[in-house]
Amino acid sequence: MALLEVSHLDVGFNTQLGSVQAVNDVSFQIKKGETLGLIGESGSGKSVIGMSLLRLLPMNACVKGEAFFEGKDLLTMKEKDLQKIRGERISFIPQNPTASLNPLLKNGLQVSEVFERKGHSKENSWKSALKVMERLMIRDPGLSAKKYPHQLSGGMRQRLVAGIALSLQPELVIADEPTKGLDSLTRGKTIEFFKHLEGDEDRAMLLITHDLDLAYEICDRLAVLYAGEIVEMGPAGELMDLPSHPYTRGLIKSLPKNGLIPLEGRSPSLLELPGGCYFGERCCHHKKECSCKHPQLKNSGAWQTRCHLN
Amino acid sequence: MVKIMKSANYFGWHPGPFPQINWAPYHKILTNRTVTVCLMILGVMVMLSFLAPLITPYDPNAIDLKSSLQSPSVDHPLGTDHLGRDVLSRLLYGAKTSFLISLSVVVFALSLGIILGGAAGYFGGLADEILSRVIDIFLSFPGIIFALALIGALGSSVLNLIIALGLVHWASYARLMRGQVLSVKNNDYVSSARVIGASDRRILIKHILPNALAPVIVLATLDMGHVILSAAALSFLGLGIPPSVPEWGSMLNAGKEFMRTAPYLTIFxxxxxxxxxxxxxxxxxxxxxxxxxESEVMGLGAA
Amino acid sequence: MQAPPAQKQWSVANQMSPQLIEVKSLSKDYSRLKVLQSVSFSLKENETLGLFGISGSGKTTIGRSLMLLEKPDSGEILFRGKDLLKMNKKEISLVRPKLQMIFQHPETSLNPKMKVQDSIAEPLIIHKNLSREEIHSEMKRLMRLVGLRPEHLERYPHQLSGGEIQRAILARIISLEPKFIVADEPTSMLDASVQAQILRLMMKLQNDTEVTYLFISHDLDVLRAVCDRIAYIEAGSIKSIEMNEEKRSWAEQVRDSE
Known part of the structure; x- marks a missing residue:
């Protein structure tokens, strides 16, 4: 049975400009120990999906659909029950590690605080915190624990935030854009670090990213998002080597090392999505059918594609 | 100068060589309930004060000793003071005095603060060093005592009251403006303007001021009330505004002797x-x- | 192009053709921190030099110094043989339009209170004595050149995507016919597909106008795709400058993408 089963997730935002459909009928499953990557560009709704699962979205969001975590629906359960799951069983590694750490608390305290809140004594908590930091490849945990967040490098800070998120050994981790805005050195270390995390058999991970290299290295399966819906989902290696949806193909080809061939145009505005295929206008295989009929997600084995051409 | 004029009027909608303000976000003013209600009530108050001669039949300074210290009645809805003057008309005329004084003080202090604070932040170096110390000195005086001393030295008149209160308030605007300019100055669009060869004047007027002013204007609005209060306090002490001019502070001052017998003289x-x-x-x-x-609705990428 | 070691070839090239930009032992300290330590390099006309380094290595300081936005403590920046750091105000105002810059963060690169058309028209108003109609037609030409549509003109920066802002910035600076552009991580904040669009556009503009780029980035893949040579900077000093063999000519790339 799947650990997390999301079906027909819709997320809309009521804004001054009208209703914005950020996520559209998204369904996916994550099995125990599996890593699913949600990849897409800005505005594709990938971060919104992650936030909506833990109900972290602002008040003007309207979430529909189901998200069953071990048989219980995360979207409709009581806030009190969700609080027990948040952090303990599902945890969230936020995008910006610097903003997520308290600059006035020593690193060790930020981790041990989590254990203290669980009723452990101060000493035990500190010891557990050191253990967590050691497991997460933080160099010289004893010394780092006594420093303040600003004294760590960007990569180390991210590990610390991950440490806080993983300290209670959750079954599912949602990581939001771990490599965004990092320079190549830190990014390389982050990829290495997530590989190390992924190696843990018991833990499932939902990795939200725009970084195709990271996704390729770490994920078991990938879901590609475009304009709020999944356009393609399949096993990571095959999907990256032989993408079948024109958008995925275009995205991979636009990388500098793959020839820097641009996808013309821009993603459609979520305020007024076009009729037919959302990618239609930018697609080089455009057919008549594409502009009048919205394609459905078609199954073929472990693979799903939303395209009229296949 | 010619060039700036030309650019300012180029597309026909800029008012002139002043910093153009983008009014688009100000539609939010009308959707914010607090602001709308406050603006409406204040608008009514200002209107009443300027239409006072039409509303009340009495001259606010007409002394009528026969009907002194009357309680509120149909003839005098808010009663009369010890000289028989109608309290309602004095209150309405007094509002005009208070609003005008407060507006003059804030405009004076704001101009001084924006110019000096802006210059300190933009040019930096020695100019900033000197101006910052001056600002510190002005901020280190307790406001009302400083104003008292100034009026004492300059003599008691409405103009001197405005100058004194203006000098009390400008430094806080200057300090805020300096900080604003310092942070706006580091934006890439300012560097970009410098790289394309824009003059200091153009950078200040077109790129820095429009982006730095908002918080200073908020502070000035908050201060309007304080200034009315300070002006009232000074005229309560008998400084600044001559007793013949109706003003809320001096009304309080005059009424305090009759607090027990005619409390309405101080209450209203x-x-x-x-x-x-x-x-x-x-x-x-x-x-x-x-x-x-931060209060803006969450942006959604390409939307 | 052949025969490494690249260092040697670079110095040979140095003697052969006159350099557009020559930077000689540029140094700068912030209090005690040495940001730049005797940095030297040069650029030929119509060349793209990549500057690679991690954050804090001083690469942005080099770019800003070349644009005279920061003052180095010592060293020379020669533009066609004349030292920019020794010029008086008048001489600087003459070379200013020829040296332009693209910034990293699209969200702060345009004045948020100015419509896109005012930002694009600004350099024309400052440097060229054009009539209203001439500015209009020049703006139309620029918009076509960078691939923006007329409706973008009426918008404010927050109504544009990152890629559209970088296009508007290019339109703004191209109107001055610059000889040299410092591009400080122009695409690091953009999505992959948009990054490809902007890099392509920059290469096309270089092909059309023979502009010289100093391309600052922490992404080696990007530098390998667009640069003729790549300089590696570490802790404020240049460790090596190498020819980039991977870059293909513009003609080849156009053929590939078709």
Missing amino acids: PGLALTITVVLFSLLGDGFREILDP
Whole structure:
């Protein structure tokens, strides 16, 4: 049975400009120990999906659909029950590690605080915190624990935030854009670090990213998002080597090392999505059918594609 | 100068060589309930004060000793003072005095603060060093005592009152403006303007001022109420405004001797003062809410 | 192009053709921190030099110094043989339009209170004595050149995507016919597909106008795709400058993408 089963997730935002459909009928499953990557560009709704699962979205969001975590629906359960799951069983590694750490608390305290809140004594908590930091490849945990967040490098800070998120050994981790805005050195270390995390058999991970290299290295399966819906989902290696949806193909080809061939145009505005295929206008295989009929997600084995051409 | 004029009028909608303000976000003013309500009440108050001659039949300075210290009645809805003057007309005429004084003080202090604070922040170096110390000195005096001393030295008149209160307030605007300019100055669009060869004048007027002013204007709005209060306090002490001119502070001062026998002489001006100050505070808070970028609805990528 | 070691070839090239930009032992300290330590390099006309380094290595300081936005403590920046750091105000105002810059963060690169058309028209208003109609037609030409549509003109920066802002910035600076552009991580904040669009556009503009780029980035893949040579900077000093063999000519790339 799947650990997390999301079906027909819709997320809309009521804004001054009208209703914005950020996520559209998204369904996916994550099995125990599996890593699913949600990849897409800005505005594709990938971060919104992650936030909506833990109900972290602002008040003007309207979430529909189901998200069953071990048989219980995360979207409709009581806030009190969700609080027990948040952090303990599902945890969230936020995008910006610097903003997520308290600059006035020593690193060790930020981790041990989590254990203290669980009723452990101060000493035990500190010891557990050191253990967590050691497991997460933080160099010289004893010394780092006594420093303040600003004294760590960007990569180390991210590990610390991950440490806080993983300290209670959750079954599912949602990581939001771990490599965004990092320079190549830190990014390389982050990829290495997530590989190390992924190696843990018991833990499932939902990795939200725009970084195709990271996704390729770490994920078991990938879901590609475009304009709020999944356009393609399949096993990571095959999907990256032989993408079948024109958008995925275009995205991979636009990388500098793959020839820097641009996808013309821009993603459609979520305020007024076009009729037919959302990618239609930018697609080089455009057919008549594409502009009048919205394609459905078609199954073929472990693979799903939303395209009229296949 | 010619070039700037030309650019300012180039597309026909800029008012002139002044910093153009983008009014688009200000539609939010009308959607913010606090601000709308405050603006409406204040607008009514200002209108009443300027239409006072049409509303009350009495001259605010007409002395009628026969009908002195009357309680509120149909003839005198808010009663009369010890010289028989109608309290309602004095209250309405007094509002005009208070609003005008407060507006002059804030405009004077704001201009001084924006120019000096802006210059300190933009040019930096020695100019900043000197101006910052001057600002510190002005901020280190307790406001009302400083104003008292100034009026003592300059002599008691409405103009001197405005100058004194202006000098008390400018430094806080200058300090805020300096900080604003320092942070706006580091934006890439300012560097970009410098790289394309824009003059200092153009950078200040077109790129820095429009992006730095918002919080200073919020502070000025919040201060309007304080200034009315300070002006009232000074005229309560008999400084600044001559006793013949109706003003809320001097009304309080005159009424304090009759607190027991005719409490309405102090209650009504006090109430008017309190309501005005509260309204300006709420208005300032409302502006802050509107101008705070954090309060904007979450942006959605390409949308 | 052949025969490494690249260092040697670079110095040979140095003697052969006159350099557009020559930077000689540029140094700068912030209090005690040495940001730049005797940095030297040069650029030929119509060349793209990549500057690679991690954050804090001083690469942005080099770019800003070349644009005279920061003052180095010592060293020379020669533009066609004349030292920019020794010029008086008048001489600087003459070379200013020829040296332009693209910034990293699209969200702060345009004045948020100015419509896009005012930002694009600004350099024309400052440097060229054009009539209203001439500015209009020049703006139309620029918009076509960078691939923006007329409706973008009426918008404010927050109504544009990152890629559209970088296009508007290019339109703004191209109107001055610059000889040299410092591009400080122009695409690091953009999505992959948009990054490809902007890099392509920059290469096309270089092909059309023979502009010289100093391309600052922490992404080696990007530098390998667009640069003729790549300089590696570490802790404020240049460790090596190498020819980039991977870059293909513009003609080849156009053929590939078709």
